[in-house]
Structure formats: C-alpha cells, structure tokens
C-alpha cells in the first residue's frame with residue numbers, strides 16, 4: 001500500500017529525516033512513537049505534500065506510484081489524509097463550507113457524484129453523532145475558538161467524511177480528555193477497513209490500548225530505530241526513549 | 250499634453266456655454282453657487298499629489314486625455330447591456346443615468362411608497378427650490394478645516410468642478426418616519442464616445458427625521474476611449490434616521506473614477522456606508538462624514554479589488570463634532586498583479602465631542618510580488634474622554650490555511666478563492682442589508698473568476 005524508502009528530508013537547511021524506511025500494507029495500522037523533535041510530524045507533512053521540505057534522497061511509493069511529485073490536493077484525491085497535530089484555524093470560513101467543499105472536490109476527483117446540500121447534511125450528521133459532536137460546530141469558523149479537544153475531534157470528523165485510504169494521525173490523542181479519547185478511538189476503529197491503512201503518531205501507550213496497532217515503530221533522530229508489535233509501546237511507556245535519544249538529540 | 254492652464258480655459262469656456270442650460274439656471278442662489286464653484290476650481294486647479302489628501306492619486310498623469318463633457322445625446326445603451334453589467338438586479342426602485350443624464354427609458358422606478366420622493370435635481374429645483382437651496386446649494390464640503398484654523402479649498406476642487414458643471418442627478422427625499430421597503434438603486438452608466446467623455450453625476454439623499462432608507466449606487470460601463478467620472482453624493486441623515494449607503498464602482502479599465510461622498514449626521518442618526526470597488530483604471534473614493542448631532546453612529550466600510558495596473562485610492566475622513574458619537578471603519582483590499590491600493594483614513598474627535606468612540610481598521614492582501622498597498626489609518630483626538638483604536642496590515646495569503654485546505658483535496662484555485670472570500674466576507678457581512686451582501690458576493694465571484 002505505502003512504502004517509504006530511505007527518505008531523507010531537510011527543512012530550512014536542517015536535516016530532519018535521515019533515512020526512514022517503512023512499509024505499511026493494506027488494512028494495516030502502524031503506530032509511530034518517538035521523542036519530541038525526532039521528526040514524526042515532519043514525516044507526516046512530507047507524506048501529505050507540504051511545501052518547504054527538501055527531499056534529498058529516497059521515495060514514497062503509494063499504490064505503486066511515487067507520491068513526491070504530487071500536489072497536496074492530488075494526494076488527498078488519491079486517498080491520503082493527515083490529521084494535523086496542530087489543526088489550522090481559518091477565520092471567516094465556516095466548518096460546513098470547508099467540509100462540503102473538501103468532500104465534493106475529492107468526490108468529483110474520484111468520479112463519485114458530489115453531495116447536494118441535503119445529502120451532505122445527512123452524511124455529516126451521522127458522523128457528528130458517532131463522534132458525539134454537536135451540529136453547532138458546522139456553523140462555526142474552522143477551528144477558530146475550538147478547544148484543543150474539539151480541534152482534534154474536528155480532524156477525525158474530516159477524516160470520516162473524506163474516506164481516505166491512507167490516514168496519518170499526528171498526535172490526535174493529545175489534548176483529549178479520557179472520555180473524548182475513547183470516543184475518538186471508537187471513531188477511528190470504525191474507520192478501520194481491509195483496504196484502509198493508518199499511521200498513528202502518538203506519545204502515549206494508552207491510545208494504543210483502544211486502537212490496537214499491527215506494528216509499533218520508534219522514530220529517533222530521523223530514523224526508525226526499532227520496530228515491534230504492540231508490546232513495544234508498553235516497553236516504551238516504562239523505559240522512555242533514553243535508549244534511543246541520549247544526549248545527542 | 251494639455252497643461253493645467255489649458256484645462257482651466259477649457260472648463261471655463263465650457264461652463265460659459267452650458268450654464269444657462271443647467272437646471273435651475275434662473276435661480277439666483279444657484280447660479281451664484283455655480284459661479285463660485287467654477288472659480289474655486291479655476292483657483293485651485295486639479296488637486297495635485299502635493300495636497301496631503303491626494304497624495305496617492307496623480308491626476309496630471311492622465312490629463313492629456315481629459316475628455317470632453319458628456320452630452321445627453323449619448324450613444325444608445327440597450328437594456329440588456331445594463332442588465333448584463335448589473336450582474337443581477339436586486340428588487341429596487343431603479344433610476345439609470347447615462348454619462349450623468351437621466352435615462353427614463355432604462356429606469357424602473359416602480360410604485361413608490363407614500364413619503365418617498367425619487368426624482369431629479371431639475372424637477373426638484375422647480376418644485377421645491379427652498380429645500381434644494383438648503384441641501385444642495387450650500388457647499389458644505391467645500392473647505393477643509395485645518396487644525397490650524399485655516400480653511401483650505403484645494404482638496405475639494407473636484408467637488409467644486411462637479412458643483413459647477415453637473416447637469417443635476419437624482420434626488421431622493423424620504424419623509425419623516427418613512428422607511429421604504431425596497432432599496433433605491435441608482436445606476437450610473439458611462440458610455441465612452443470617440444473622444445472620450447467626462448461626466449459629473451451628482452446625487453442628493455435627504456433622509457427625514459426617523460426615516461430609514463437603503464441606497465445602492467452602481468457605476469458601470471466603459472469603452473475604448475479614456476473617460477472620467479467625477480461623482481458627488483451628498484447625504485443628509487436627519488435626527489434619528491438611518492441610511493444604509495452602498496456603492497459598487499465597477500467601470501472598465503479606461504475609466505478614471507473620482508468620487509466624493511459628503512455625509513452629515515444629525516443627533517441619534519445612523520449612517521452605514523460600504524464601497525465595493527473593482528473597476529476603473531484609476532479610482533479614488535472619498536468619504537467625508539460629520540457627526541454633527543449627539544450620538545451619531547457611523548460605519549464606513551470598503552472593499553477594493555485590483556489587478557492589472559489598477560490604482561485604487563480610498564480616502565475617508567470622519568469628524569466627530571458632537572458628543573457620544575461612534576465610528577467603525579473597516580477597509581479591506583485585495584491586490585493582484587501590479588495593482589496599487591491606498592487607504593488613508595482620518596477620524597478627528599473635536600474637543601466638544603466627549604465620550605466618542607472610534608475604530609479604524611485597514612487590511613490588505615497582496616496576491617503578487619508586484620502589487621502594492623499603502624495604508625495610513627489615523628486618529629486625531631482633541632479631548633481625553635474617548636475610546637479609539639486603529640490598525641492596519643499588509644500581507645499575503647496565509648500559507649498554513651492554504652496548505653490545510655489543499656491537504657483536504659481542495660485545489661489551489663478554490664482554496665485561494667475560499668480564503669480571499671473569507672477575507673472580504675468579513676466586510677461584506679457587516680452590511681445590514683442581506684440582498685446587498687449577496688450582490689457583493691456575486692461581484693466578488695465574478696471578479697475572482699476573471700483572474701488570469
């Protein structure tokens with residue numbers, strides 16, 4: 001499904017990813033953990049096609065094709081989705097307009113019929129309910145004045161609406177209270193399908209109790225330094241990252 | 250290139266030729282006022298960039314192409330052309346003027362409610378000369394009252410030129426406590442003839458005590474020859490009245506649009522103005538508001554969208570003369586390609602105007618490296634008992650927002666449109682009239698879709 005090969009990326013002249021190798025099969029859910037500043041978000045951004053990264057070496061192959069030359073919107077059409085660690089506020093644009101525009105752009109590109117206003121409302125109401133969100137969020141400006149937890153739920157709502165085939169969730173659990181964490185995890189679990197893969201970036205093993213990963217990787221200093229099953233998360237929770245980061249970070 | 254001197258001769262001669270045919274020519278006070286006006290213009294000449302108020306608009310750059318005066322016998326304008334230019338027609342009482350002259354055939358005034366008079370200066374001068382003398386003849390706005398106490402006519406020479414030469418445009422009179430349901434729509438079409446044309450549209454709105462009225466002015470048209478529109482609109486908002494005043498300035502790129510709005514607010518009255526400009530090669534929209542009675546409430550908003558080589562100047566001045574007044578200003582510009590935009594806005598709180606409040610904001614979005622914006626919001630506070638704030642920004646589109654949208658599958662063009670619409674939408678949504686908001690949004694979409 002997705003293969004990252006020897007990926008080297010620099011930002012502002014600073015080497016951040018130094019040879020990432022990762023292979024995620026269809027329907028698999030992988031977790032990436034690792035110390036602050038190790039390059040997790042950078043990896044997520046590079047996957048989604050954000051500007052400003054200098055890809056010095058390596059490639060990302062998705063469905064047999066390289067992603068690197070594709071614009072972010074093309075990647076989204078192809079089914080890539082990133083739930084941002086820090087969701088962006090867009091003053092003056094309502095969440096409803098934002099969601100509907102996005103969904104219809106993606107649907108049109110995928111050869112699906114665009115949603116009418118009523119169809120859209122019907123779909124979005126269903127997803128809102130599953131995430132225990134109120135309809136009021138639709139009329140609010142995108143993420144403006146949202147609490148940290150509301151922003152994260154809004155990311156998951158977008159993911160549910162856009163029906164990606166490969167989703168990256170960058171610390172979607174941070175900022176969520178215990179109940180919200182369960183709701184969001186449920187939402188994510190419902191989206192798990194044999195043809196939909198996910199990469200979940202997190203600092204906490206707790207999330208992985210709810211969303212059980214097929215594999216866990218440790219990213220440190222821009223490389224995957226260890227991979228294992230879900231028990232690796234438990235080990236990291238106990239021991240921390242000193243083994244990987246040390247003073248050199 | 251014509252010199253200012255030869256322009257003077259030209260206007261003077263022209264004035265001599267037409268003055269006896271102008272409406273109300275036999276009224277002594279009026280012919281005196283017109284003579285005084287042309288003399289003021291001749292004394293001052295075109296405002297130059299040395300005049301602070303005109304520092305961003307260079308008239309002399311254009312002057313060799315200063316065209317002849319429009320005549321009533323202009324080219325034919327077809328109704329469907331007007332409809333097309335209007336984009337959509339809002340239900341309204343509509344009067345159409347071509348090159349400054351009333352065109353009955355294209356107008357659609359409809360049934361007027363009792364207490365709303367919609368006519369021309371020519372008719373009003375016959376029927377109610379005293380009323381016209383009070384509101385039309387008095388050259389308020391002729392003089393700039395400098396803080397030094399000096400009275401300076403120079404910034405107002407284009408107003409003087411209009412007062413001298415205008416054939417008299419629409420007059421709207423709203424009686425006491427009358428609030429017409431529909432807006433009044435004044436459409437000023439410019440049709441450029443072979444030699445180019447200059448028009449002097451002049452509008453008067455009198456909102457009687459406790460009345461409420463919506464006025465939309467639309468300036469459209471164009472042609473291959475350069476032409477100039479020198480517009481003057483006077484608004485008198487009487488005690489407790491509310492005036493919502495919108496303008497779309499959207500002529501073609503050969504147009505040179507200069508406009509002055511002069512507004513007087515009596516006590517407890519409300520004026521809410523919004524200018525949407527996306528037309529003209531060079532445009533300058535000036536608004537001068539005086540809060541002369543207590544508790545006046547003034548909103549002055551503007552949107553200017555420019556591309557190509559357009560130059561768009563916005564100049565506002567609000568004088569709080571009486572206590573407890575409030576002013577809110579929000580001007581936003583979107584400038585692409587080599588367009589230039591300017592905002593100069595001053596709010597002056599006079600010593601007597603205690604407990605005044607004023608807010609001024611100007612924001613500019615530059616969509617290209619060659620686009621430029623000048624911004625100078627200014628508060629002049631002459632007493633201590635006030636609450637005032639102002640600010641301005643010049644920047645490009647937020648790259649984070651753009652990426653966020655694109656990462657959701659929204660292509661760059663649509664993403665930019667959403668963000669720019671959100672930017673100007675903040676101003677549009679302040680408009681009290683919902684149909685006007687919709688109209689402005691359509692104008693925005695049309696403008697955006699014409700991006701090259």
Ligand SMILES: Nc1ncnc2c1ncn2[C@@H]1O[C@H](COP(=O)(O)OP(=O)(O)OP(=O)(O)O)[C@@H](O)[C@H]1O
Nearest residue numbers: 011012014016035036037038039040041042043085
């Ligand atoms: N635009 C940038 N300019 C300069 N340095 C950057 C930029 N973006 C990221 N970095 C640096 O790259 C490194 C990796 O950042 P990244 O955000 O990928 O870390 P992370 O693993 O997601 O950390 P966290 O767990 O705190 O979210 C950090 O040292 C960061 O400061």
Ligand SMILES: [Mg+2]
Nearest residue numbers: 040041042085
């Ligand atoms: Mg991060």
